[in-house]
Amino acid sequence: MPNRGVRRAICTALSVLVPAAAPGVAAAAESTQDFRIRASDGVTLQGTLAGKSPIKPRPLVVEFSPYGRGTATFVPGPAYNRLLVQIRGTGDSDGRFDALGPRTQKDVVEVLRWACRQQFSNGRIGINGFSASAITIYNSLHQKLPCVKTAVLKSGTFELYRDLLSPGGISNLIPGAGVLTLIGAPALVQGFDRLTRDPLTSVEIIRGLTEAGLSAILHPKLDGWWRQRGFRGDVNHLPTLIVNGFFDVESRGAFQGFLRLRRDGAHMVVIGAHDGAPQGTDAGVGAMEAWFDRHLLGRSNGTGKQPRVQLWLADGDREDMLGGRFVR
Numbered sequence: 001m002p003n004r005g006v007r008r009a010i011c012t013a014l015s016v017l018v019p020a021a022a023p024g025v026a027a028a029a030e031s032t033q034d035f036r037i038r039a040s041d042g043v044t045l046q047g048t049l050a051g052k053s054p055i056k057p058r059p060l061v062v063e064f065s066p067y068g069r070g071t072a073t074f075v076p077g078p079a080y081n082r083l084l085v086q087i088r089g090t091g092d093s094d095g096r097f098d099a100l101g102p103r104t105q106k107d108v109v110e111v112l113r114w115a116c117r118q119q120f121s122n123g124r125i126g127i128n129g130f131s132a133s134a135i136t137i138y139n140s141l142h143q144k145l146p147c148v149k150t151a152v153l154k155s156g157t158f159e160l161y162r163d164l165l166s167p168g169g170i171s172n173l174i175p176g177a178g179v180l181t182l183i184g185a186p187a188l189v190q191g192f193d194r195l196t197r198d199p200l201t202s203v204e205i206i207r208g209l210t211e212a213g214l215s216a217i218l219h220p221k222l223d224g225w226w227r228q229r230g231f232r233g234d235v236n237h238l239p240t241l242i243v244n245g246f247f248d249v250e251s252r253g254a255f256q257g258f259l260r261l262r263r264d265g266a267h268m269v270v271i272g273a274h275d276g277a278p279q280g281t282d283a284g285v286g287a288m289e290a291w292f293d294r295h296l297l298g299r300s301n302g303t304g305k306q307p308r309v310q311l312w313l314a315d316g317d318r319e320d321m322l323g324g325r326f327v328r
Contacts, residue, residue, distance in 0.1 A: 028078045029053045037114055039107050043088055043095035047111070049120055051081035057122040059296035060115060063129060064108060064136045066090040066097070073130035074152070074285075076292055081120050082128075085111050087136065089208035092193050094201040096208025099160070099215065100132070101228050105140040116147035126296050127151040127238075128288075131250065131274065135160070138257060141234040148236060150295035152288045154243040155273035158253035159230035161222045231260065239265040241291040243284040245272035247318045262308065267291075271312045278312055279324035 031053040036044040048069060051058060061082045065071045068091030072084045087104055089097030098104055115121055125147045129137045134156025157163035165172055219225045240261050244254035250273070258268040269284045277283035287303075287310075294303040312328055314321035 031055050033120075037085070037111055039088070039095070039110055041095075041103075044093070045088055045095075045107060045111065046086040046092040048084045049081060050084075051120065052078040055081060055120050057119060059124045059126065059292075060121045061126045061128050061292065061296075062112065062115060063127070063133045064104075064111075065133050066100075067132070068092065072128075073133065073154070074128045074288060076128075077289065079297060080126075080292070083115055089205055094198070094204065096204050097212050098208065099212040099229055100136050100139050101225075104136065105143060108136065108140040109143050109145060112148060113146040121147070123147055124149050124296050126292050127153075129156060130154040131156055135253070138231045138253065139229060141236055141238075142232040143235065145236050145238075148238060150291065151238050151240045152243065152291055153240060153254070153257060154284070154288075155245075155248050155250045156253050156257075157230075157250055158256040159226070161226035161230065163250065163253060165216055165220075165226075166222075231257070234261060234264070237264040239295055240267075241288060242266060242268045243273060243288065244268065244270050245275055245277070246270060246314070247275040247321070248273040250274065258309070266308075267303075267306060268309045270310065275318070276322050278321050278326045281312065 029052070030050055033049045033055070035047040035049065037047050038044050046069075049055065050072075058079060058081045061074070061076050061080050062085065063072055063074070063082070064085045064087055065073075066087045068086060069084075072082065076082060085107075086093040087097070087100070088095035088107055095103070112125060116123055116125060125145075127137050127145070127148055127150070129135070129151070131154070134153040137151060137153060138156060138158060215225060238261075240257075242254050242258045242261070244251055248254070254268070254273075258266055269287050271277050271281060271284045273283075287306075290301050290303045293299045294301055310328070312321075312326045315325040315327050320326075
């Protein structure tokens with residue numbers, strides 16, 4: 001059995017890009033539609049739209065995931081449509097995975113521009129992200145994101161190098177390889193869909209995952225390759241809700257994100273993420289719903305009057321907190 005420090009390092013790496021299960025789907029009858037979204041370089045990405053039936057123009061909540069179909073991490077109410085986009089080189093999306101780098105970041109802009117013009121959108125988009133999908137947005141904020149009015153980012157690293165490859169200066173290559181394996185698994189599971197659609201794209205999928213792994217090894221220092229995979233500023237000035245937990249293995253990124261985004265009206269709810277939330281709480285789901293309602297639906301629900309930072313602190317250790325012993 002590895003010692004406590006090693007176990008925590010492994011846990012950190014394996015959770016960097018692993019989403020938690022989404023809340024239960026709303027009771028209202030839903031419709032879903034699949035799309036192939038073509039990027040400017042010709043690569044097509046898989047997108048799935050869901051919303052109350054019949055689907056009509058509504059505010060749209062978008063999430064970018066590397067884990068294939070059915071991996072949305074937040075289900076808003078029936079007033080919204082939601083779009084899950086599988087990141088290039090993962091799931092059933094074509095192209096080469098670039099470790100959430102420049103090409104994936106460009107896809108974010110192009111997909112949002114496309115989505116804003118579709119009949120299922122009313123022109124108001126919110127971004128949802130948790131872990132990998134949050135990292136994708138942190139990495140993309142230096143670009144203007146079309147039609148996006150707000151964001152909710154739960155956990156997620158602020159800089160992949162310090163948070164994945166070398167946390168605290170400790171080499172983390174083996175767990176990092178495990179992360180790539182977890183990303184590659186959905187691509188393998190959905191491989192049949194790809195083979196029936198375009199068999200040659202499987203070669204690009206394998207090549208992209210291999211190159212991403214080799215690049216991490218070939219860039220042992222915090223150089224330009226890694227800086228392209230971290231926060232590089234925000235030109236959008238979005239009001240952002242950041243949800244995190246003190247015991248979360250990716251807590252650093254969320255706290256740094258709040259410090260950088262607070263001038264634009266960011267709020268932070270520290271209640272739990274990967275590591276779970278206190279018994280008797282909703283893990284921040286209510287705050288997330290209220291945030292989207294205010295900024296996408298224009299509802300005056302008191303969200304803006306809430307404290308900028310709200311903390312649920314353990315009254316004891318982590319197990320005590322998860323059992324419901326906490327101080328707010």
